[in-house]
Amino acid sequence: MKSFENKKIFIASNEYTYRVEHLTLEGTCSIDHGPRNVKIKNLLVDKYPVTNQQYSFFLKKTGYQPRDTQRFLEHKPNKKIFNLPVVFVSQNDAIAYAKWVGGRLPTDEEWQYIAAGPKYLDWPWGNKFNPSLCNHDGNKLESVNAYRKGESWCGCVDMSGNCWEWTAGIHDDGNHQFALLRGGSYFYAHDHWHVGGGARKNSYHWKLQILNEGMNRAATLGFRCVYDAK
Amino acid sequence: MMQNKFTGKKKFIDFSLGSLNLSLDVDKNIFLKKLNFIKNINNELFSIRVENKLIPRNKYKIEKVFKKTDVNFAVISIDFSQNFENDFFKGRISLIQKKKNITDFIFQLSARWHKNIPKKVLLKFPFLINLHKNKNFLKPGDIFDGKKRINKGVWNLHEYPPSIISDNLGNQCLGFEFYDQFPWQANYNLGISEAISNENFEKLETEIQLTRELTDIILMKIYTSSQGREKIFGLWKENTRERYDLRKYHDSKNRWIKKNYLQHFMFAYGEEAFDYKKMEFKIIQIIKEGKEFGGYDSILFWHQYPRLGLDESNQWQLYKYLPKNYKTIKKIVDICHSHNTKFFIPFKPWDIRSNESLDSHAKYLERFIKATSIDGFFLDTMSSLPDSFLKIQKKFPSFEFCSEGTPREQRQIETLTSSWDQIGDIRRNFKVEINSNFFRFLFPEHPLNLVSRWSVGSDKDSLIKRAAFNGMGMVIWQDIFGCWLPFSIEQKKNIKSLKSILKKYHKYFYGDNSIPLINTLSKKIICNEFSNSHGKQKIYSIYNFGSNKIKGRILKLPLEVKEFKQIYGKKANIQIQKKQNIFYLSANLNVDDVILVNIKFKI
Structure with a gap:
């Protein structure tokens, strides 16, 4: 598989009105879903989700080993799948990588702005769902650059479908800890009691209730990094 | 003729x-x-x-x-x-x-x-x-x-x-x-x-x-x-x-499910159940807190929903991802057993994949029982017991099934010997009504645990009263998939009181002589009757559903009274009055009060 550069895209600071829908089946999602004004600082953002190749390089260079290894890189990244997004990583694993590359995970608000932009687009590519522009309801993960035509207003690719992406922070409502996931994935479970799969709109996040690392890692869950810019 | x-x-x-x-x-x-x-x-x-x-x-x-x-x-x-x-x-x-x-x-x-x-x-x-x-x-x-x-x-x-x-x-x-x-x-x-x-x-x-x-x-x-x-x-x-084959309820074994008065719903993803610092489940703490309710008879562990479907992992695989995989469950089960508490895991029929069958899930379950010594299987969204699971009970006679829905059809009632009595609707202005559950009186040997997951405040009060009125156990569910809806101290006390009465008077509540909605002398009072096998003692559950306090005779009693005692609810100044050789029960019953009165008759 031919590798490619995961270049960084500049996002100029701006203010926008954050408004997000969530679907938690039952239960609540104790954050302010807007509409509210948020300020986005100057950012650089990875064009693609972090790939197996990038994460393997990180491991090679740092010898990173999580304290709890349950399901860590369970898919066993190898050269054949180097261009696929890295998955089976917890939020801690994602943060460790991001720190190493001098970045961090995007906040939930930043992620939405990167995907929707100042025009508040419903999908990265526009306002109408187009399953041919993303890995939606597929059988497996695909290369992060497989759907370049589905890029967002700023040029970021693979923001909807393929794999869910971690956002920054563990939210704590006093009784529960949870993180917010973005973008949806290729996997679409068959029943309405399952987590709603497939590609997801820019204005959608899913509440992942945090437990041990084995439960926090999944075959459909990866990340991309952002970098504070001047 | x-x-x-x-x-x-x-x-x-x-x-x-x-x-x-x-x-x-x-x-x-x-x-x-x-x-x-x-x-x-x-x-x-x-x-x-x-x-x-x-x-x-x-x-x-x-x-x-x-x-x-x-x-x-x-x-x-x-x-x-x-x-x-x-x-x-x-x-x-x-x-x-x-x-x-x-x-x-x-x-x-x-x-x-x-x-x-x-x-x-x-x-x-x-x-x-x-x-x-x-x-x-x-x-x-x-x-x-x-x-x-x-x-x-x-x-x-x-x-x-x-x-x-x-x-x-x-x-x-x-x-x-x-x-x-x-x-x-x-x-x-x-x-x-x-x-x-x-x-x-x-x-x-x-x-x-x-x-x-x-x-x-x-x-x-x-x-x-x-x-x-x-x-x-x-x-x-x-x-x-007479049409029913109820042998499964009345076999010679002393089945523990009959005394499953309080079942705790242990939602894994929250402070109630999980210690985020130690990354382990707080099972001892849960059992300890359960004593405020009178002690949990069983615990239902819940970690698959709403997590299933994030990827292709099925409901059994999710156990492997817990800390130390299955060993976590085994450890929790052992702790529960040392505290005389039974342990359930749930089954999600909606997660069965196109290449799986109920028989294959029965095999998973069998392996899981052997590995962890769990006591029961909770049938999520179900109200019947599949034959594949029925066979499990032949191999593990003390293993029990409890379903989310009360069984409706004859075969289901005959084979599935325990269920929730679940009420409530999150999408409507649901009010917990205090009324008689006829299923409970038709099949008193079928233990029901009352639950209304979204009810809070006065509805939780009513829920406890409804359980007392029907002489049935409850599900103690406070963490509703990430929404913390706890019982108050007063409510815990009332549940504790109810549990001790259900336990003490088990034969009355779960015997087959109970009758719902017997005649009362007040138009705003309803009453259920629970009786021991020879009718010498009865428990009356009495509810004032009117908008005024009721004072005076509320029940005409069938026989001469030997002893009487109020065993549940706010003091209602119970008295037995005799007039023209007929015995009456009188009380001062506040609006919305449920009381239980135990009466011994002279026979």
Whole structure:
């Protein structure tokens, strides 16, 4: 598989009105879903989700080993799948990588702005769902650059479908800890009691209730990094 | 037994079978004239419309009267016929009595169609509609509140309790049951049991399919009682239970599920259950906190939903991802067992993949039982026990199943011996009503745990009262998939009190002598009765659903009282009064209070 550069895209600071829908089946999602004004600082953002190749390089260079290894890189990244997004990583694993590359995970608000932009687009590519522009309801993960035509207003690719992406922070409502996931994935479970799969709109996040690392890692869950810019 | 009277122009047929007396006027149509204490009814038994034309009353002809009696069996029937336009109809009305106080009323019809082309036939039962309008008629689960009939009884199974009509004193009663064997069965009872409970029963008109042979249209069981409506319920209960194979409930083993009064719902993703610093489950803490409720008898561990579906992992694989995988569950189970607490895991039927079967899940379960020593399987979203799982109980006799829904059908009730009594609706303004659950009284050996997951505040108070009123256990569920809805200290105390009473008086609550909604002396009081096997002791659960405090006599007691004690609820100054050799229970009962009173009788 031919590798490619995961270049960084500049996002100029701006203010926008954050408004997000969530679907938690039952239960609540104790954050302010807007509409509210948020300020986005100057950012650089990875064009693609972090790939197996990038994460393997990180491991090679740092010898990173999580304290709890349950399901860590369970898919066993190898050269054949180097261009696929890295998955089976917890939020801690994602943060460790991001720190190493001098970045961090995007906040939930930043992620939405990167995907929707100042025009508040419903999908990265526009306002109408187009399953041919993303890995939606597929059988497996695909290369992060497989759907370049589905890029967002700023040029970021693979923001909807393929794999869910971690956002920054563990939210704590006093009784529960949870993180917010973005973008949806290729996997679409068959029943309405399952987590709603497939590609997801820019204005959608899913509440992942945090437990041990084995439960926090999944075959459909990866990340991309952002970098504070001047 | 039966008399045919032909006086002047009028023709009557009087039926008398045991305690049932019925008089028909067969002069022009078939009119019900009298039914035990209900006189001057003067209503057509039926009316038939063929292709929207009503068959005139004067078309009916009595063909034959048949009777036969012996020691164990009595039958009386009349055959009638009628020509209407080019079609010919035959019918038969029969009464069959095999048991004292229970009589089958059977109505059959046939048609010989002109040129063998069937027509659309609609049937009405004016006599039934007329009875239904009687001020002393109670639909199943209804009581009188002094002004009108109101519903205070619920059931959620395919059996329908009888509607009851009583005399003005409430002693002489008739119960009418329309058993629906199968909701799609042609002709048979025509969904009357359901219709009678609904509004617009007056408009009930059903379509029937008639052939050359007589077909059953109505099979109404008439229950008779001279001891009030409680007796009608008792007769129906006895008659209904006879159809069931309840051996699984009554096998010789002392099954722990019968004493599963409090089941804790342990939602894994929260401070209640999980220590985020130590990354382990707080099982000892949960058991300790459970003592505030009187102690959990079982714990239901829940971590698959709402997590399943994030990737392809199935419900069993998610156990492997817990800290130290299955060993976590094994450790928790061992701790539970050392505290005399049983442990359930859930089964999610909606997660079965296209390449899986229930048999394969039964194998997973078997392996899981061996690896972890879990005690039970909770059947999420289900109300029946698949055969694949039933086999598990043969290998692990003490292993139990409990379902989210109360079983509705006969086979389900026979095999699935425990379930939740779940109420509530998150999408509506749901109010927890305090009423009688007829399933619980029909099958008291089937433990039910009451739960209304979204109820808070006063609704939680009502939930506890409803459990006390029905003498049933509860599910202690405070973390609703990430929404923390705890019980208050006061509510915990009330649950603790309830649990100790359920435990102490287990034989009363779970014996088969319980009766819902017995007669009371106050229009704003409802009462259930729980009795030990020989009737020497009873527990009365009493609820004031009115808007005023009730002071004075509320129950007429069946026997002389030896001892009495209020065992649950706010002090109600219970007293026993005797007047003209009749014993009465009097109380000062505040609005919305539920109390339980234990009475020992002199026998």
